[in-house]
Every structure is written in structure tokens, then in C-alpha cells.
Amino acid sequence: xxxxxxxxxxxxxxxxxxxAIAASSGAVPRFSEAGGFLHAGxxxxxxxxxxxxxxxxxxxxxxxxxxxxxxSLQAAGLPFEITRRESSEAASFIVVPAAALTxxxxxxxxxxxxxxxxxALVESAGAFLSASEFxxxxxxxxxxxxxxxxxxxxxxxxxxxLSNIPYVDFTWPAAATIRDFSRVVPLxxxxxxxxxxxxxRVVGLKRRLGAGMLVYLGSPVGPHLLTGDHExxxxxxxxxxxxxxxxxxxxxxx
Amino acid sequence: xxxxxxxxxxPHGWSFERGLELIKQARFDGVELWLGDVPWFxxxxxxxxxxxxxxxxxxxxxxxxxxSTGLHWKYPLSAREPEVRRQGIRIVERQVETAxxxxxxxxxxxxxxxxxxxxYQEVYRRTVEAMQELGPKAARAGVKIGCENCCSxxxxxxxxGEFLQFLKDVNEPAxxxxxxxxxxxxxxxxxxxxxxxxxxxxxxxLKDAMKKRGHCCDPVYTNIFLGxxxxxxxxxxxxxxGYDGWLVAExxxxxxxxxxxxxxxxxxxxxxxxxxxx
Numbered sequence: 001x002x003x004x005x006x007x008x009x010x011x012x013x014x015x016x017x018x019x020a021i022a023a024s025s026g027a028v029p030r031f032s033e034a035g036g037f038l039h040a041g042x043x044x045x046x047x048x049x050x051x052x053x054x055x056x057x058x059x060x061x062x063x064x065x066x067x068x069x070x071x072s073l074q075a076a077g078l079p080f081e082i083t084r085r086e087s088s089e090a091a092s093f094i095v096v097p098a099a100a101l102t103x104x105x106x107x108x109x110x111x112x113x114x115x116x117x118x119x120a121l122v123e124s125a126g127a128f129l130s131a132s133e134f135x136x137x138x139x140x141x142x143x144x145x146x147x148x149x150x151x152x153x154x155x156x157x158x159x160x161x162l163s164n165i166p167y168v169d170f171t172w173p174a175a176a177t178i179r180d181f182s183r184v185v186p187l188x189x190x191x192x193x194x195x196x197x198x199x200x201r202v203v204g205l206k207r208r209l210g211a212g213m214l215v216y217l218g219s220p221v222g223p224h225l226l227t228g229d230h231e232x233x234x235x236x237x238x239x240x241x242x243x244x245x246x247x248x249x250x251x252x253x254x
Numbered sequence: 255x256x257x258x259x260x261x262x263x264x265p266h267g268w269s270f271e272r273g274l275e276l277i278k279q280a281r282f283d284g285v286e287l288w289l290g291d292v293p294w295f296x297x298x299x300x301x302x303x304x305x306x307x308x309x310x311x312x313x314x315x316x317x318x319x320x321x322s323t324g325l326h327w328k329y330p331l332s333a334r335e336p337e338v339r340r341q342g343i344r345i346v347e348r349q350v351e352t353a354x355x356x357x358x359x360x361x362x363x364x365x366x367x368x369x370x371x372x373x374y375q376e377v378y379r380r381t382v383e384a385m386q387e388l389g390p391k392a393a394r395a396g397v398k399i400g401c402e403n404c405c406s407x408x409x410x411x412x413x414x415g416e417f418l419q420f421l422k423d424v425n426e427p428a429x430x431x432x433x434x435x436x437x438x439x440x441x442x443x444x445x446x447x448x449x450x451x452x453x454x455x456x457x458x459x460l461k462d463a464m465k466k467r468g469h470c471c472d473p474v475y476t477n478i479f480l481g482x483x484x485x486x487x488x489x490x491x492x493x494x495x496g497y498d499g500w501l502v503a504e505x506x507x508x509x510x511x512x513x514x515x516x517x518x519x520x521x522x523x524x525x526x527x528x529x530x531x532x
Contacts (some may be wrong), residue, residue, distance in 0.1 A: 062336065064380075128335070156371040166371065182334050182371055223334075227375040 053080035053093040053243075058106050061125040062098035065222025069097050072225045072236050092247035093240065094120040097222045100129055102136045107144035114145075115210025119243035123217045127152035127183030146207060147216045150186040153201065168203055168219045170196045173242045176235040178224055185218030192216075213246055215239065255492070257524045258284040258319035259503040262291045265513040270294045270307070274314035280517035281525075284319035285311060286502045287356065289349055291324050297348060304355045311356070319500040320400070320432075320457050321353040322362035330367040331384040332377035339380065346388050346399065353397045360456045360500075361392075362432045365401040368409035377410055382423050389426025400432025400456030405441055406474075412441050414450040421454055430454040434504065435488055436461030436475055444483055445491035452495025459504040460524060475506035477516070478523040486532045501528070 055073065060066045073080045073095070080095075081087070086109040094113060099122060101107055114120050124141075126134050126149055134152070142148045155166070168184070170176040172195040186201040196204025196219065203218040224232035259282050264273030270292070277285055287295050287307070295307060311318055329342040349361040366381035368374050385399065392399045403417060404410075411417045417431060431451045435444035435458065448455070462481030464474050479485065501524055509516040526532060 166373075179373065223376065227379055229375075 052091045053078055054087055054091040054095070055080050055082045056094060056096045056099075057082065057084045058096050059100035059102065059125075060096075060098045061100050061128045062220060062223060064226050065098040065123060065220045068222035068225030068227075068232075069095050069236070072233060073240075075233075076237060076240060078240060090116070091118055093243035094118050096120065096122045098123050098125040098128070098220055100125045100133060100137065101141055102129075102133055104140060104144075107140040111144045111209065114212035114214050117211040117247060119213045119215065119239075119246045121215045121217070121239060123220050123222060124149065124185050124187075125220075126185040126218065127181075141216075145189075145209070145214055145216070147187055147189040147192065147205065147214070149218060150188075152183045152185050154183050155180050155198070156182055165199070168196050168198045170204065170235055172206065174235050174238040176231040178219075178221060178229060178232045178235065181220045181223060187216060187218045189216070213242075255498055255528050256283040256319070256500050257503070257521060257528070258282055258286050258500050259505075259517065259520065260286040260288055260322065261295070262288040263503070263505055263508075263517070264292070265508075271310055271314070274310060274316060276514055276517055278314050278316055280514075280521040282316065282503075282517075282521055284317045284500065286319050286362075287321050287352075287358075289321055289323040289325065289345070289352065291322075295352075297325070297345065299352075301351075301355060304352050308356045318353075318356040318358040319502055320358050320360040320362060321349045321356065322432075323349055324364070326364040327367065330372075330377075331363075332366040332368075332372060332380040334372055334376070339384070343384060343388065346384075347391065350388075350392050350395050350397045350399075354395045359396055360398045360400055360432070362400050362402050362457065364404055364408065366408060366410045374410065378420070381410075382420065385424040385429045386426060389424065389429045393426070393428035397428070398456040399429045401429065402432040402434055402459070403437050403447065404434065405437050406439050407437075414442065414447040417447075418450055418454075421451075430456040432457045432459065434459035434461070435483060436463045436481070436504070436506075439463050439474060440465045443487070445487040448488065448491035448495055448497070452491075452497065455495075455497060455499070457500050457502055458492075458497070460501050460527070461504050461506060477505060477507070478503075478520060478527070485527055489527055489530055489532065 053073065055069055057066060086105065091113060110120055126137060129137060138149050166180050167177045168180050170178060180198055184198050184201060184203045186203060187205050188202065189205050189207050192205040192207035194202040194205050198219060206213055206215045221232050221236065225236060259277055261273060274285060289295055290297060308318065323345060325345045326342055329338050329345060331339060331342040333339050346363055353361050365385060366377045368377045388399060405412050411420055421429060431454050433447055433455050438444050438447065460478055462476045462478050462483050464476055465482040503520045503524060505516055505520055
């Protein structure tokens with residue numbers, strides 16, 4: 001789905017009232033009781049709690065990826081909460097940048113949230129983990145989220161070759177060409193649909209889990225959000241819209 | 255202006271003390287110490303050993319003009335890998351620490367390295383952030399961080415206007431430019447860098463460049479007066495902006511024979527630049 005920035009902003013302003021109220025509240029960020037960090041856009045459970053967005057720091061190994069998503073969510077005016085641990089509150093959109101998903105409770109929590117109707121963007125930090133951490137993450141992600149990863153590939157080992165094309169091609173939710181981040185994690189998944197490829201490798205996919213949707217990336221997008229890559233920003237904006245659309249559909253089916 | 259030369263110019267196989275003796279005999283005022291580039295000054299060198307180096311410099315009748323390093327080619331502050339960036343930061347911190355121990359108030363940093371893999375837009379942001387983190391630390395130690403213009407090798411901050419904007423974005427008084435007048439090659443003119451960035455210059459590397467011989471290969475660099483730099487214009491610009499600090503010789507090409515002679519020749523050439531006998 002392609003959408004212009006103008007359309008996105010227009011759409012965002014028509015999100016449920018709680019979004020707008022929260023986004024315009026101008027509240028000073030503060031720590032939440034759950035150990036998280038509340039942002040201007042945070043709002044308490046209410047009429048629109050289904051549209052709640054969580055930015056999760058599950059042992060994020062690339063700070064700039066986390067910052068990229070944070071600034072993009074902020075720029076889009078979407079209310080979100082930053083937290084380091086599982087939240088007990090409902091969330092329609094969950095973003096997990098550069099995650100070292102090596103704890104069973106995290107993976108299980110994510111699965112339950114997605115199954116309940118959330119859209120989760122999980123960015124694998126697999127390429128930046130030790131071999132043992134990568135094996136553990138792969139095992140958890142495979143068993144809980146149905147996504148398998150091959151060993152990370154260093155794309156620039158033969159730097160200087162004319163054949164090096166430093167881009168990942170995304171096809172969903174918007175077509176986008178985004179720089180690689182030196183290493184990619186090839187992916188496969190049960191009943192999964194590829195959404196991003198680097199050459200012949202699938203490095204991004206989506207799959208339905210219960211009432212929700214998992215979007216799993218083997219090539220980080222967050223750092224490119226931080227550098228102002230327009231295609232990366234457009235891709236993420238479209239994903240935000242998809243998450244909202246998915247939640248509306250999930251609500252209808254309840 | 256005072257004359258200095260790097261301890262990495264000391265002929266291979268010579269001791270630090272013997273090298274200092276040569277530097278003094280060649281009528282330099284100081285020595286630039288290169289962290290990680292010479293056996294006597296490594297990241298593992300202890301504070302006590304650094305202080306011993308300082309004593310040797312004093313014993314030779316010299317002072318330490320500044321602390322430089324080539325380690326950031328391997329550990330760029332702009333690397334994608336957080337671990338590499340952290341090591342790059344640690345290297346700068348150690349430079350600041352050792353500069354203070356050595357009685358110097360400036361260090362040289364190769365800040366940011368653009369490659370085919372790691373693009374400019376990432377390098378710029380990370381480098382600004384790194385300098386914003388390091389600037390206050392350096393200021394507290396009374397040390398200036400001079401980011402060197404390795405234009406062709408870094409593929410970064412290629413013009414004086416760009417460099418000025420970078421320093422404005424960093425916005426840390428302790429972060430400035432370590433100008434290398436030989437590194438500008440065919441992308442500009444050293445004297446214009448001096449004019450535009452004058453008050454922000456922390457130190458100046460002197461060498462000459464053969465502008466028509468390539469961009470970044472060894473043959474491009476040569477001894478002072480053998481290349482295409484306009485030394486009269488460079489000197490005039492230095493006078494205009496009131497630069498009265500250290501000039502540090504960086505001879506990238508070594509004499510194949512009589513290596514000590516290069517020290518005397520370089521020192522004499524620097525005297526001519528300083529006094530304007532050109």
C-alpha cells in the first residue's frame with residue numbers, strides 16, 4: 001500500500017479522539033510505575049485503549065534503532081509508551097527495535113499480545129548477537145512466533161566488489177528501498193509472507209498469529225529512520241496505518 | 255609559531271630517547287605523540303609509563319605538542335557496530351587522559367569514516383553525537399579535540415564550509431579542527447580552510463601534496479615545498495587569522511636513505527614557512 005506523507009498525517013488526525021488528546025497533551029515524559037517511560041502521547045486506558053502503541057526495549061542492542069522508532073512515532077504524533085518490560089495493558093501496535101529476544105517470557109508475552117489482535121514489528125538483533133545468544137533467540141522465536149532465522153550474513157565482507165548493492169527491497173506495507181545495515185538475517189516462517197528481500201534472501205516477513213500480525217525484520221530499519229531516510233519513514237508510516245487498520249478489524253471480529 | 259614532529263616519524267628500530275635526541279638536534283620545539291602507532295605509547299601504556307615518557311621529553315629539552323592517533327581508522331566513531339564505536343570513544347578518552355598527563359592541551363582525532371558500506375548520512379550523525387559526548391569531557395580536562403580533515407581518505411567533511419557546519423552542529427567549544435594542509439589535494443585550497451576555520455584550528459599538520467598525482471595514494475604526499483601547496487598563501491592566511499600555535503610536521507613519505515636527514519630538512523623548511531622566507 002502506498003500512501004503520501006500528507007495522506008498519512010491526514011489519516012492520523014482522524015484517529016480516535018484519545019489519540020489526538022494524548023498527542024496534544026504535551027505532557028513531560030516521566031517514568032511509569034511499570035518501569036517504563038511515559039511520553040507525551042501516553043494516555044490511560046479508556047475508550048481508545050485499543051490503539052495504544054508500545055515501544056519495547058527488549059535488550060535492544062542498537063540504541064540508534066530504538067531512537068529511530070522513537071523519533072518517528074513522535075514525529076507522527078502517535079501516542080506511545082516506552083517500556084523495558086512486558087506491559088499488562090492492551091496495545092494495538094508493538095514495536096521492538098533491534099531485539100535480543102532471548103527471554104522466554106518476552107517471546108511468550110509477544111505471542112499472546114499478537115494473538116489478541118496486536119500488530120508487532122519485531123526487528124531482530126540476530127546479526128549483532130553472539131553465536132549462543134543467536135541460537136537461543138532463534139529457538140525462542142521459532143517456537144513462539146513461528147519464524148526461523150539462518151545465520152547472519154555479512155554483506156560487505158568483499159567490500160569494493162562492483163556487485164554490492166546496498167539495499168533491501170520492501171514490498172509491504174509499502175514498496176520501499178532501504179539501505180542494508182551491513183548484516184542481514186535470512187528468514188523463513190510458517191505460513192509467512194515475504195515482505196523484504198536482499199538479493200535472493202528473504203530478510204523480512206509477516207504472518208498472522210491469532211487475531212494479530214507479526215512483522216519480523218532481519219535487517220534493521222530503525223537506524224535509517226534516525227538518519228531521515230524518506231523511504232524508511234514512509235514504510236514505517238504505512239506500517240503504523242496497517243496496525244491501526246488491523247486493530248479495527250480485530251475489534252470487529254470480537 | 256612553534257615546530258613539532260610526530261614520534262611516529264622516528265626511524266624504525268630507533269628508541270624513543272634516540273628519536274627525541276634527533277628531534278631536538280633538528281631544532282624542533284616539541285614532539286607529537288601517536289597513541290597506538292609506536293611501541294612506547296599504546297592503549298595499554300599505564301599512567302606511570304606515560305609520565306615516564308613525559309620526563310624523557312622534558313629531559314630532551316622538548317615538550318609534547320599534542321596527542322594523535324591512527325587508531326580510529328580501525329575503530330571509527332562512526333562505525334555501525336556499537337562495540338566498535340565504544341572502543342573509538344575509549345580511545346579518545348585515553349587520548350584526553352594522556353594529553354593531560356603529558357602536559358599537552360590538544361589531541362587529534364580522525365572523526366568519522368565514510369565507506370561504501372557506511373554512508374555519509376549515518377557517519378555525520380554518529381560523529382556529531384560522539385563529539386557532543388566527548389567535548390565536555392575534553393573541556394573538563396582542559397584539552398581541545400582537533401578533528402582532522404583527512405578529506406580524501408575519510409570521504410567526509412570535504413570542504414571548509416561543510417566542516418564549519420559540522421563544528422556548529424557539534425556545538426562544543428572544546429571541539430575544533432586539526433588542519434592538515436596536505437590533505438586537501440584537489441578538493442580545495444588550504445589557505446581557504448585557514449581563513450574560514452581560523453579560530454577553530456587547534457593544531458596544523460604540515461606536509462605537501464602533489465595535487466595532480468591522485469587522491470589518496472602514497473605518491474600524492476611529499477615533503478614541504480615539493481608539492482603543489484601555495485605556501486605563501488597558506489602563511490598569509492595564518493597571519494591573517496592570527497594563528498600562533500603549533501605547526502606539526504607529518505611526513506608521510508620517508509627518505510629511503512639517511513632518514514635522519516628528513517628531520518633537518520623538514521625543520522628548515524618549516525622555519526622558512528614561519529619566517530616567510532619563501
